[in-house]
Amino acid sequence: MDHDRYRNAVRALPAPLRDILARALDDWPYEAIAAHLGISAADVEAGLADAIARLVAALDSG
Numbered sequence: 001m002d003h004d005r006y007r008n009a010v011r012a013l014p015a016p017l018r019d020i021l022a023r024a025l026d027d028w029p030y031e032a033i034a035a036h037l038g039i040s041a042a043d044v045e046a047g048l049a050d051a052i053a054r055l056v057a058a059l060d061s062g
Helices: 003-011 015-025 030-037 041-061
Strands: none
Touching: 003 015, 003 041, 015 030, 015 041, 030 041
16 A cells, blocks of 8 residues: 555545544544544444545555
């Protein structure tokens, strides 16, 4: 995989989605991410799914 493409795709994510993704990759539980960001665990789950979908789309299009 081209690491620059991945880094660029991650940087293109909106900041809240980058925050969710980074903490999820650091093995934070959804509840801890939610408390840290002041959102619900359901919003964390949805945000992570959105971030992953955007990354897949960005990497597939390049």
